[in-house]
Amino acid sequence: MxxxxxxxxxxxxxxxxxxxxxxxxxxxxxxxxxxxxxxxxxxxxxxxxxxxxxxxxxxxxxxxxxxxxxxxxxxxxxxxxxxxxxxxxxxxxxxxxxxxxxxxxxxxxxxxxxxxxxxxxxxxxxxxxxxxxxxxxxxxxxxxxxxxxxxxxxxxxxxxxxxxxxxxxxxxxxxxxxxxRARPEHGALAAIGAGTLHLLTHRPLAAVTLSGTVAQFGAGALPICAVALELQRADTPERGAWIVTAFAIGSLLGSLIATGRPPRRWRTETVMLVGFAGTGLLTIVAALDLGLPWTIAAISLSGICTGPSTAAMLLLRKQQSPASVRSQIFTVGSGLRTTAAAVGAAVAGLLAGWDAGTLIIVIGVIWVASALIMLGYPRGADPVDDDADRGRSAVGRAS
CATH class of the missing domain: 1.20.1250.20 (MFS general substrate transporter like domains)
Known part of the structure; x- marks a missing residue:
């Protein structure tokens, strides 16, 4: 395909x-x-x-x-x-x-x-x-x-x-x-138990899930804070949309780069860590009050970093998920990120009266924190064995 x-x-x-x-x-x-x-x-x-x-x-x-x-x-x-x-x-x-x-x-x-x-x-x-x-x-x-x-x-x-x-x-x-996929011998409730147990106790997957969820909290808050930033600095909230668009276009370019030339010299977990850290640090740089072009340029670069790091997160999620519960882990992971983004937007709305530059810095710090979580990823962790017997035994243990 x-x-x-x-x-x-x-x-x-x-x-x-x-x-x-x-x-x-x-x-x-x-x-x-x-x-x-x-x-x-x-x-x-x-x-x-x-x-x-x-x-x-x-x-x-x-x-x-x-x-x-x-x-x-x-x-x-x-x-x-x-x-x-x-x-x-x-x-x-x-x-x-x-x-x-x-x-x-x-x-x-x-x-x-x-x-x-x-x-x-x-x-x-x-x-x-x-x-x-x-x-x-x-x-x-x-x-x-x-x-x-x-x-x-x-x-x-x-x-x-x-x-x-x-x-x-x-x-x-x-x-x-x-x-x-190979149909497990146990029922749906046992399968949910197996997926939840693996998500919470398998250290590599837990680190990837927590890191990705925390990062999405910052992503959800960014649009609200970008509008507030330009409202405070120039009394033109419409210019905040330019900042959000710059981040989105940067993310798109980063994904195109990762699709055409996937990074192979670094381990996948390193790509995710460095990408989230780069996004956070460049977001902090964007908060400096040096004019709208500076902010747009820095935010664009921060968006570029999210392309390879998101791809790495998805790949790690797959590699650390047994086939028998993989779709469950993907749907739960996606749901957690969606929720985190919604909460981030809601919190940013509640804090909209604060100094917007400070809020942008906080968003950058959140992204850096999500990168630091990946330091807990076990070095040299092998992908989970995906054969059907392994998947069935996982369900059996949870039941």
């Missing part, structure tokens, strides 16, 4: 997911004149993913047809966004219910799809570089496309575009190679 084929399937789904955070609040303001409802709609589309992640992972680990489940999640998401376009015409409770269902389905095409990416690549590093690129393109294109559409028309049109992207991704997923 070529990288283009995987990206053609994964990017539309992730564009739709990230774009909803722009479309739904504006839709609520336009139709119901209530921004609080918009926040509730976004929460309805995001919060269920954390709760559903372990069950979604178990389903993918046990099913004989993983493609069908991932494609179905894309169709459910498309239907939910299409229904949300009629907000104000259909009852609010119906839209909320549809978004909750789609939120519960989203782990299938977020962490779940990532757990199968190596099925179509000969090179694991290139596979997860492509997956990191998919997330970064979705993170840039989703909100950007949504913002363009709602600025020239109604937010309802934006919701339909997100629905179309989900539908396109669901169709494209049906052509991806996704090999079913």
């Amino acid at each position: 070529s990288a283009a084929r995987y990206l053609a399937a994964s990017i539309p789904l992730r564009v739709a997911s990230s774009g909803s955070s722009v479309v739904l609040p504006i839709l609520a303001v336009q139709r119901l004149h209530d921004v609080a409802i918009g926040g509730g709609l976004v929460a309805a589309s995001l919060a269920p993913s954390v709760i559903a992640a372990p069950l979604v992972g178990v389903a993918l680990d046990r099913t004989r047809h993983p493609r069908r489940l991932v494609a179905a999640s894309g169709l459910v998401t498309a239907a939910a966004f299409a229904l949300s376009a009629f907000l104000g015409t259909v009852p609010l409770w119906a839209v909320v219910a549809a978004l909750v269902i789609s939120g519960a389905a989203s782990p299938f095409f977020l962490g779940g799809l990532s757990s199968f990416v190596t099925d179509g690549f000969a090179d694991e590093r290139r596979a997860y570089a492509a997956d990191a690129l998919s997330y970064n393109v979705g993170g840039v294109a989703g909100p950007g496309l949504a913002a363009i559409v709602v600025s020239v028309g109604a937010a309802g049109a934006g919701a339909f575009i997100l629905a179309g992207a989900s539908l396109l991704g669901a169709i494209a997923v049906s052509g991806l190679p996704m090999a079913p």
Whole structure:
């Protein structure tokens, strides 16, 4: 499978997911004149993913047809966004219910799809570089496309575009190679226990998960603090969007570099550590009040560092996960990062009255802290043996 084929399937789904955070609040303001409802709609589309992640992972680990489940999640998401376009015409409770269902389905095409990416690549590093690129393109294109559409028309049109992207991704997923895993002999609850036990007690995986979650807390806070920074310095909060865009473009460039030339001279855990540390230090440098061009340049470079480090994180997550619980670990890991980003944004909003330059420095320190966590990664740790017997024995121990 070529990288283009995987990206053609994964990017539309992730564009739709990230774009909803722009479309739904504006839709609520336009139709119901209530921004609080918009926040509730976004929460309805995001919060269920954390709760559903372990069950979604178990389903993918046990099913004989993983493609069908991932494609179905894309169709459910498309239907939910299409229904949300009629907000104000259909009852609010119906839209909320549809978004909750789609939120519960989203782990299938977020962490779940990532757990199968190596099925179509000969090179694991290139596979997860492509997956990191998919997330970064979705993170840039989703909100950007949504913002363009709602600025020239109604937010309802934006919701339909997100629905179309989900539908396109669901169709494209049906052509991806996704090999079913050996079905464990024990039940779903035992499988959840095995996955949770491995995630918490397997030191390499625990370090990777904690580091990635802490880093995402900083990433979630950055957009709020960037707007606050330019509001305080130049009384033009719109310029904060330039800073956020610079970071997103830098992340995209870093992912493209990692996809074309995956770093091979350093150990994977070193790439993750150095990448997060570089992001943090450059973010601290960006906080210096030397003008907007300086801030944009430093933030762009910090974004570039996140491309290889995110790819390394995904690869380590795979290498340290038994095949029998791999999808569960990927969906839970993705859910933790999504939650951390949401909490980071909420905390940044509560602290928006503080000096924004100081907050940017704190974000940089958080990224550095996430890098330091990787110092706890056992040196020379071997990948987990992924054969079916090993996976079954892990479930047996948890039960």
